[in-house]
Amino acid sequence: xxxxxxxxxxxxxxxxxxxxHAEGHTSVSKLAxxxxxxxxxxxxxxxxxxxxxxxxxxxxxxxxxKLKANWQETTLLDVIQAVEGLPPIFDYCEDHNPSCIxxxxxQKAEKNFLEELGTMKIADLAEDARNVPHH
Amino acid sequence: xxxxxxxxxxxxxxxxxxxxHAEGHTSVSKLAxxxxxxxxxxxxxxxxxxxxxxxxxxxxxxxxxKLKANWQETTLLDVIQAVEGLPPIFDYCEDHNPSCIxxxxxQKAEKNFLEELGTMKIADLAEDARNVPHH
DNA sequence: CTATTATAGACTCACATTATCTCTAATAGG
DNA sequence: CCTATTAGAGATAATGTGAGTCTATAATAG
Ligand code: SF4
Ligand code: SF4
Numbered sequence: 513x514x515x516x517x518x519x520x521x522x523x524x525x526x527x528x529x530x531x532x533h534a535e536g537h538t539s540v541s542k543l544a545x546x547x548x549x550x551x552x553x554x555x556x557x558x559x560x561x562x563x564x565x566x567x568x569x570x571x572x573x574x575x576x577x578k579l580k581a582n583w584q585e586t587t588l589l590d591v592i593q594a595v596e597g598l599p600p601i602f603d604y605c606e607d608h609n610p611s612c613i614x615x616x617x618x619q620k621a622e623k624n625f626l627e628e629l630g631t632m633k634i635a636d637l638a639e640d641a642r643n644v645p646h647h
Numbered sequence: 648x649x650x651x652x653x654x655x656x657x658x659x660x661x662x663x664x665x666x667x668h669a670e671g672h673t674s675v676s677k678l679a680x681x682x683x684x685x686x687x688x689x690x691x692x693x694x695x696x697x698x699x700x701x702x703x704x705x706x707x708x709x710x711x712x713k714l715k716a717n718w719q720e721t722t723l724l725d726v727i728q729a730v731e732g733l734p735p736i737f738d739y740c741e742d743h744n745p746s747c748i749x750x751x752x753x754q755k756a757e758k759n760f761l762e763e764l765g766t767m768k769i770a771d772l773a774e775d776a777r778n779v780p781h782h
Numbered sequence: 783c784t785a786t787t788a789t790a791g792a793c794t795c796a797c798a799t800t801a802t803c804t805c806t807a808a809t810a811g812g
Numbered sequence: 813c814c815t816a817t818t819a820g821a822g823a824t825a826a827t828g829t830g831a832g833t834c835t836a837t838a839a840t841a842g
Contacts, residue, residue, distance in 0.1 A: 513648060513649065513650050513651075513727075513731055513736055514648065514734065514736050514737075514738075515648050515736050515737045515753070516648075516829095516830065516831085517739065517830075517831070518830080518831080519737075520737070520739040523749050524749070527749065537787095539786090539787065539788090540787080540788075541787090549831095549832090550832065550833070552832080552833065552834075552835095553831070553832055553833080555787095555788070555789075556789090556790090556832095558788090559788080559789065559790085562788090562789095569787090569788060569789085570787085570788080570839090570840075571786085571787050571788040571789080571838070571839045571840055572785090572786060572787055572788080572838095572839055572840025572841055573784095573785065573786040573787070573840060573841040573842070574786080574787085574840085574841060574842090575786075575787050575788065575839085575840065575841085576787075576788085577788090588749070588752060588753065592648075596648055599649065601648055601649050601650050602649075602650045602654075602655070603649075604652065604655040613772045613775045613776050614658050614659070614662065614723070614772060617723060617764075617767050617772060618650070618723065618764070621760055621763040621764050621767070622760070624759070624760065624763060625756055625757070625759065625760035625763075628756040628759060629752075629753070629756050632752050632756070637748045637749060637752060640748045641748050651798095651799065651800090652799080652800070653799080653800080672818095674817085674818065674819090675818080675819075676818090684800095684801090685801065685802070687801080687802065687803075687804095688800070688801055688802075690818095690819065690820070691801095691820085691821090693819090694819080694820065694821090697819090697820095704818090704819060704820085705808090705809075705818085705819080706807070706808045706809055706817085706818050706819040706820080707807095707808055707809025707810055707816095707817060707818055707819080708809060708810040708811070708815095708816065708817040708818070709809085709810060709811090709817080709818085710808085710809065710810080710817075710818050710819070711818070711819085712819090
């Protein structure tokens with residue numbers, strides 16, 4: 513039950529794009545430079561964010577990535593689900609009892625967990641991140 | 648970010664042991680008979696529950712598994728952590744900023760998630776499960 | 783037209799989960 | 813003491829997924 517390394521790359525990148533969003537597009541090579549990850553691999557992850565509508569991309573010279581229009585609304589949940597997809601963490605009732613009390617209980621707790629992540633905006637975290645050395 | 652199939656086996660088994668806990672020990676072959684899982688593999692999972700102190704085992708004829716003394720207190724969290732271990736779902740700050748705001752936020756939400764699972768007692772779920780056909 | 787940049791596909795590699803088989807240890811009951 | 817029964821430990825294999833590379837293609841600015 514772990515979030516993938518790709519999700520970490522995506523979140524870190526979102527933080528960067530948010531902090532420097534006034535400076536226009538940023539290329540994947542610059543974004544990858546801040547982390548230990550290859551450009552081609554990070555590119556695949558960012559494409560997921562594009563398809564989820566969290567960022568926009570422009571090919572060609574001086575192109576790159578930038579945040580979508582109302583980027584202030586993007587939450588941790590948006591980014592995590594864009595990369596990880598939407599499968600529930602416990603879903604083993606296919607050919608069993610679909611009203612299994614165990615599954616119901618775990619998914620109820622998961623729902624609250626996701627809702628809490630849905631209240632955490634990247635923009636707010638980026639504001640806080642300005643005060644720590646690493647960013 | 649998924650709970651393993653082993654965790655499902657463990658939870659299902661705990662439900663069975665709780666429902667039939669008045670009948671003494673239950674062998675792993677009986678417990679495996681209720682699920683599509685081999686006896687040797689389920690045995691490995693149950694050994695984790697034994698080491699976590701959630702159930703007790705007795706080898707030899709008429710042996711098997713039964714719940715621990717105050718079995719009424721066992722929660723979903725106890726079982727999940729016994730099988731899955733205790734790693735946080737997001738932990739990518741080893742050589743980075745240990746006070747990373749993203750990590751802090753996700754782990755805060757995770758803490759609430761685990762605490763909620765810690766309030767869900769297997770005994771209560773077993774009581775509800777008596778009213779559904781599958782169990 | 784050319785350099786630059788994102789995107790897509792095929793592919794490999796590493797690792798954890800899942801699972802089986804076999805052997806050993808402990809226990810009940812005769 | 814003997815034997816059937818049962819849990820536990822170890823080695824090993826199969827499977828699947830995450831992580832990562834390489835190459836080719838498409839789009840854009842200048
Ligand atoms: S009822 Fe729930 S725990 Fe039991 S086998 Fe079905 S899905 Fe698993
Ligand atoms: S501060 Fe470190 S751990 Fe946090 S997102 Fe950035 S690179 Fe990852």
